[in-house]
Amino acid sequence: MLRKGHFLFRSKVEKIMEQAKSNKTVRKYWSVQTGREQYVAGMLLSSVGDALGYKNGKWEFCQSGERIHQELKELGGVKNIHVCLPEWIVSDDTVMHLATADALIRNKNCLTKGNLYSLLAEEYKICMNDMEDRAPGVTCEEMVEKLRPLEEGGYRIPFNPKGGGCGAAMRSMCIGLRYPRFADIEDLIEVSVESGRMTHHHPTGYLGSLASALFTSYAVRKKPVREWGAGLLECLELAKTYVMSCKGIYVDENIKSWGYFENKWKGYLRLRNILDGKNEPSFPADFDKVMKRDQFYTMMSYDNWGGASGHDAPMIAYDAILACSGDWSELCDRAMFHGGDSDSTGAIAGCLFGVLYGLDNVPKCNYKHVEYRERIEKVADELYDLAMTK
Ligand code: MG
Numbered sequence: 001m002l003r004k005g006h007f008l009f010r011s012k013v014e015k016i017m018e019q020a021k022s023n024k025t026v027r028k029y030w031s032v033q034t035g036r037e038q039y040v041a042g043m044l045l046s047s048v049g050d051a052l053g054y055k056n057g058k059w060e061f062c063q064s065g066e067r068i069h070q071e072l073k074e075l076g077g078v079k080n081i082h083v084c085l086p087e088w089i090v091s092d093d094t095v096m097h098l099a100t101a102d103a104l105i106r107n108k109n110c111l112t113k114g115n116l117y118s119l120l121a122e123e124y125k126i127c128m129n130d131m132e133d134r135a136p137g138v139t140c141e142e143m144v145e146k147l148r149p150l151e152e153g154g155y156r157i158p159f160n161p162k163g164g165g166c167g168a169a170m171r172s173m174c175i176g177l178r179y180p181r182f183a184d185i186e187d188l189i190e191v192s193v194e195s196g197r198m199t200h201h202h203p204t205g206y207l208g209s210l211a212s213a214l215f216t217s218y219a220v221r222k223k224p225v226r227e228w229g230a231g232l233l234e235c236l237e238l239a240k241t242y243v244m245s246c247k248g249i250y251v252d253e254n255i256k257s258w259g260y261f262e263n264k265w266k267g268y269l270r271l272r273n274i275l276d277g278k279n280e281p282s283f284p285a286d287f288d289k290v291m292k293r294d295q296f297y298t299m300m301s302y303d304n305w306g307g308a309s310g311h312d313a314p315m316i317a318y319d320a321i322l323a324c325s326g327d328w329s330e331l332c333d334r335a336m337f338h339g340g341d342s343d344s345t346g347a348i349a350g351c352l353f354g355v356l357y358g359l360d361n362v363p364k365c366n367y368k369h370v371e372y373r374e375r376i377e378k379v380a381d382e383l384y385d386l387a388m389t390k
Helices: 004-021 024-028 036-057 065-074 092-106 113-130 138-146 173-178 182-196 203-221 225-245 251-256 259-271 290-300 312-324 328-335 342-357 373-389
Strands: none
Touching: 004 024, 004 182, 004 225, 036 092, 036 173, 036 203, 036 328, 036 342, 036 373, 065 290, 092 113, 092 173, 092 182, 092 342, 092 373, 113 138, 113 182, 173 182, 173 203, 173 342, 173 373, 182 203, 182 225, 203 225, 203 259, 203 312, 203 342, 225 251, 225 259, 225 312, 259 312, 290 312, 312 328, 312 342, 328 342
C-alpha cells in the first residue's frame, strides 16, 4: 500500500502524464528516438570523457585550464590522443557508473525498488575494490563503507550536510538510459535520488544525480537541448514531493537544504537566456577563451573548484553540449579540459554527446582502446534491451 505522502507524488506524476497526452510538443519527445548504437556511444564516450579529463590524475587536479590546453597542444590535440592504458586510465567516475549500470541490469527480473537499491548498495561496495590509481572521492569512500546491502533499508545513510559533491552526479547517466521515456519519469526520479543519496545524502549531491539521469533521458528522446534546463526545473518540483513523501528519512534536513541547487540552476539558465527553454542560448563574446570559461566555472562553483559539486558538474556538461554544436573537439575543450573537476564533467558530457551524436565524428583513437571497452559495450547493449522491453 502506498504511504499518504507517496500517493501525493504518484498523483502529481499522473497529472503531468494526463496533461502531456494532450500536448503535441511534449508528445513529440515522448519516447525513445535513438538506437542501440547511441547507447553504446553514450556509455563509451562517458568513459573516454572521464579518462581525458583525468589524465591519470594530472589534469583532474590541475587548476589551470590554460596549462592543460598547452599540454594538450603538445600532444597534438584531442584528435591525436590514443585513449588507452597505461596513460589514460579511467577514474572512479567510470567505475561507479558501471556499478550503477550493473545493478540496473541485475535487477531486470525484479520490479521492486527495494531489491534494486540493495543491489546498487552491493555494487557500490564491490566497486571500491577497483579504485587503485583512480582517485575515488572521499565522500563516496566513507559513505559506501556505511552501506549494509544485506540488511533491510541498509542502503540508507544519514543526512550529510557535506554531501553536496559531484560523486552522485558522475555515475547516474545510465539511469537515464534505463528509464528514458516520458512515462518512466517516476522511476527515473526515485532511482536517481535514492542511488545518489546512498553516498551523497544532501539535495545538492543527489539532485546532481537526477540532473545527469534526466538529461541523458532527454538525449535519448531527442528533446531540444535548449529545453533541458527548464525541464530540470519542472522535475525538481516532483523530486521535492518524492523526498517529502519519504517519511522518517531526514525530510526536514533535506527541505531546508533544497534551495541551493535550484537557485544556482535558475541563475545559470537566466544568464544563458534559456530559463523557459524557448530561446537559443546566448554566450558571452569572449567565451571562446579558456581563461574566461575557467572564471565562469569557478564563479558558478560551490567552493572555487568548477564541477566538483552536484549542481555544477551537470551544469558544465550541459553548457558544453549547448555550445559545441555536435563538434567533439569543441565539447572536450569545454567539458574535459578545464581547470576544475574535469573528469566528472567529462564523464557526464561524454555520455550526453554520445547519445545525441553517436561515434561518427569522434576520432577512433579516442575510444577504440578505452579501458573496459568490452564491458562497457555489453552493459550499454543490455541497458538498451531493458529500456525497450519495459
Ligand atoms: Mg574521477
